[in-house]
């Protein structure tokens with residue numbers, strides 16, 4: 017019931033459908049109860065006194081009742097269907113909204129397959145129950161109440177004797193529910209493990225194939241599939257144990273009625289018509305009781321699914337706006353970024369960054385260099401507020417970014433990551449992803465600056481070529497260039513290049529950087545790179561090691577002192593002749609005033 021209460025917001029807004037559906041079902045049920053009475057009337061008041069002229073009228077009444085009952089049943093299905101679909105629709109939207117607000121911390125652990133199964137299989141179970149299952153349980157209660165009341169009005173002693181098995185039925189049904197609920201919960205979890213395995217296998221199919229690990233994947237899947245099968249078999253066992261018991265107990269009532277009712281008819285204390293009506297009414301009680309297991313099954317599935325969906329809806333959002341968050345205004349923000357004594361650890365891990373101080377005046381270029389895992393990307397993630405800083409502060413134009421509206425902050429930043437994600441849409445739509453109302457000219461301009469225009473024009477459909485999943489295959493460098501165009505078109509205050517040109521050759525990188533220079537003048541830029549050539553023009557290069565800043569300065573300053581930077585430089589330029597190396601790593605001072 018708690019799940020139903022928590023989901024109230026989703027079905028209560030469509031209560032007109034809920035009540036209409038219930039009302040129609042009640043009418044249909046009540047009309048169903050007319051049959052036994054017609055039967056009683058036929059036997060006791062028509063056949064016994066031989067008033068056969070009443071038969072046609074009785075027949076027409078039956079036709080009328082059947083037709084009306086049919087209409088009511090249709091309307092019940094119609095309103096129930098409407099209700100179920102609308103609830104599923106609103107819940108899908110709410111879940112999707114929630115997925116957008118959940119922070120990076122949640123996605124670090126979340127499994128795509130599990131989320132997919134919550135949005136599909138679990139929603140379907142909820143749709144079924146809210147649309148039909150709930151009304152059917154209510155119908156069961158109504159049938160028992162109406163039928164019982166009618167039986168009591170005919171012969172209350174016989175009713176009590178006949179219904180003596182009902183508490184036993186109720187007890188069996190409750191025991192069944194206790195066993196089947198955990199089984200269903202496990203089954204849902206096993207299903208989501210199965211979907212996760214399939215999803216990961218499809219996403220990582222290249223890795224699987226290149227390592228020839230198909231057999232390993234098959235056996236991994238088999239284990240999960242077997243777990244699901246075991247769960248299914250377990251649930252079937254519970255079902256197969258309880259269902260026959262239910263049926264046996266339910267039919268005991270019919271046996272008791274036949275014996276006791278038969279004796280009463282022979283004694284003359286019960287009319288034959290009443291006995292026949294009674295026999296027909298008893299199924300109004302036994303029938304629903306028979307289906308009790310099925311309804312409980314539906315309910316438990318709904319409860320298990322509801323818990324999983326509510327679990328997602330109630331998931332804690334780690335990064336959210338504080339009350340009265342300040343809106344960062346793109347027209348007035350200059351882009352002055354400061355990290356002040358920032359120390360940060362991912363949950364349950366040693367600090368990824370320790371006492372980081374960075375001062376990036378508006379329009380400056382900051383280069384970040386360091387071994388893998390040294391904390392470069394973490395600096396960027398914190399600036400974008402993917403995670404909240406707990407120790408130290410990060411400010412933008414002097415305002416703590418925790419006080420800023422998250423969306424407005426992220427609107428000012430355009431990141432290009434090493435791994436480019438393209439949506440299954442046209443290249444045009446992919447480039448224009450971060451902005452609204454953009455012209456083709458602006459898209460092409462950004463693509464030209466990112467050195468993407470020429471290869472796009474060589475594609476048969478040009479900017480209309482569909483890329484991403486199931487789309488046209490592109491090379492890593494081509495994808496990166498699209499991502500760079502996507503960032504450029506956003507015209508951000510802060511540009512982040514996280515190993516953004518790692519997949520393009522040095523010549524293209526040089527050309528792209530020339531494009532940046534033109535567009536990024538006056539905008540703060542953070543460049544993470546492993547190549548000295550990508551960083552050498554930065555106003556300040558920060559060298560990180562295990563989360564600590566170990567060196568900082570311009571290229572010329574760093575090259576002049578022993579340390580990690582010079583070591584990296586020496587390795588990268590080991591094969592380049594002396595004069596050429598010096599030319600390639602031209603000091604930043606030469607380029608002061610420019611950006612990249």
Ligand SMILES: Nc1ncnc2c1ncn2[C@@H]1O[C@H](COP(=O)(O)OP(=O)(O)OP(=O)(O)O)[C@@H](O)[C@H]1O
Nearest residue numbers: 124362365368386387388389390391392393394395
């Ligand atoms: N989402 C995460 N959850 C937990 N730990 C993380 C997460 N992301 C990074 N880390 C850890 O934080 C540390 C710094 O990682 P970070 O990604 O910032 O390094 P990096 O210098 O950018 O590395 P690379 O050059 O390989 O991208 C590493 O020890 C890493 O394992």
